[in-house]
Amino acid sequence: MARPWRIQYEGAIYHIMSRGVGRGKIFLTNxxxxxxxxxxxxxREKFGLDIFAFVLMSNHYHMLIRTNEPNLSRTxxxxxxxxxxxxxxxxxxCGHLxxxxxxxIVVGEESYLHMLSFYIHLNPLRAGIIEKLSKYKWSSYHDYVSNRKVHKWVNSExxxxxxxxxxxxxxxxxxxxIWEVSGKEEDFLADVRYGMILGDDKFVGWLQKKFIDRKEKRDEDLPQKKRISDDGVIDRVIEEVIRNYRIEKSTLLQRKRHISFEARDVGMYILKMYTGLKNKTIGEVFGVSLSAVNKxxxxxxxxxxxxxxxxxxxEKITYSAFKV
Structure with missing residues (x-):
């Protein structure tokens, strides 16, 4: 059996979940x-963490964190x-709790943070504990939507x-x-690779190269992925979107506010999720704001x-745009 990965590195982002023994309760009182x-x-203070989101349920908890040192296990x-x-x-x-x-789950791109925060904050609603998220006390949801933060150490910004x-x-x-996503917030989990990685092929390949012992036989379930060059990636993606949707470049990149159609959204989605480009850069290409790229x-x-x-x-566009 292949040795389990120990994926720890400076700046790593993780979705953490842990539950009680036999699904028993781990929180009984306030x-x-x-x-x-x-x-x-x-x-957070002791190990130098960024805490992005959390929820505490009666028998389990979720956290979304970044370790600024390779110290997840110790943390x-x-x-x-x-x-x-x-x-x-x-x-x-006595005994194990x-x-x-x-x-x-190690997270490859910060672009996943908003979906992970939705997933975490919607836990009480999925469990049928409450009907309004504002009624649940033990999550960081209030730090996202209230004028005054409840937990100053939560990096909702x-x-x-x-x-x-x-x-x-x-x-x-x-x-x-978050209400628009409610009921569909688990869909993005289909992007989780091998039960432990949320990211694109480039990220998976990087993790394999960095964390699997080269002297060991590589796990057949985790083949080495080709590295994707970022050189000219914007032009290649735009070209493939235009070709697949059979539209003019001027139509795709028209600089007008409140214009939304599938080809345009797909172009922004691919550049955001597959290239590591910042929202600002993508927004400049399409003539939109950072929030428009997120949407x-x-x-x-x-x-x-x-x-x-x-x-x-x-898949067709990314294959053509990123093949090397």
Whole structure:
């Protein structure tokens, strides 16, 4: 059996999930929830983390974090050991509290942050605990939509950046989009590779090259991916979108506000999700704002789950644009 990957590096972004033994509860009282959040805040200071989002449910929790040093294992061991020690003492129990090792998905692009935050914040709604997200106390949702942050250590700004012209617009847009996504927020999980990577072929190839021992036989389920050159990538994507949709370049790149159609959205989506280009750069190509790029990518993410043809078209365009 192949040795499990230990994917830890400076600046890595992870979606973390852990649940109780036998799906049992890990939070019984308000004090339990509060104490766990205290440990997260302390871990942020102790290990140099960015905490983007979290939700605490009765028998599991989710976090979206960035480690600014390659120290995920030490971080999670400290959090779960500290909380387990408190919980066992407080509730007069012994033994393991969490079911095995935490689950982590390493995230390749910051463009996934908004969808992951939606997924995390919608947990209580999916579970049928509440009907309004504002009614659930134990998540970072309020740090995204309220004028006054509840948890000052939550870096909601990194996710909200580009949603609107200012903080107020960004919060308003986030509230709007999370309800539009509700019921479909799990769709993006289809992009998770091998149960542990959320990213494109280029990112998968980079992880394999960096973290798999070259002396070991490579896992047949994780073939080496070709590296994609960023040289001229914008022109190649634009050219392939034009060819596949049979439209003029002037139509695709017309610089008018509030213009949205599939070819234009797909072009922005591919540049955002497959190239690592910043929203600002993509926006300059299409003559739109940063938030418009985010919205276009979100529309395509949702539609490609509904319409098989869009997904096939995206695959055809990316194959032609990125083949080396």
């Amino acid at each position: 004090e339990d929830y509060s104490r766990f959040l205290e440990y997260i805040e302390k871990a 999670m061991q400290w959090i779960q050991t500290a909380y387990s020690t408190y919980y066992n003492r407080e509730h007069k129990r 969490f079911q095995g090792r935490y689950k982590s 990194a996710v909200l950046d580009g949603f609107g012209r200012n903080k107020q617009d960004s919060r308003k847009e986030y509230r709007k989009l 276009a990518a979100l529309r395509v993410s949702i539609q490609r789950r509904k319409q098989k043809g869009i997904g096939e078209r995206i």
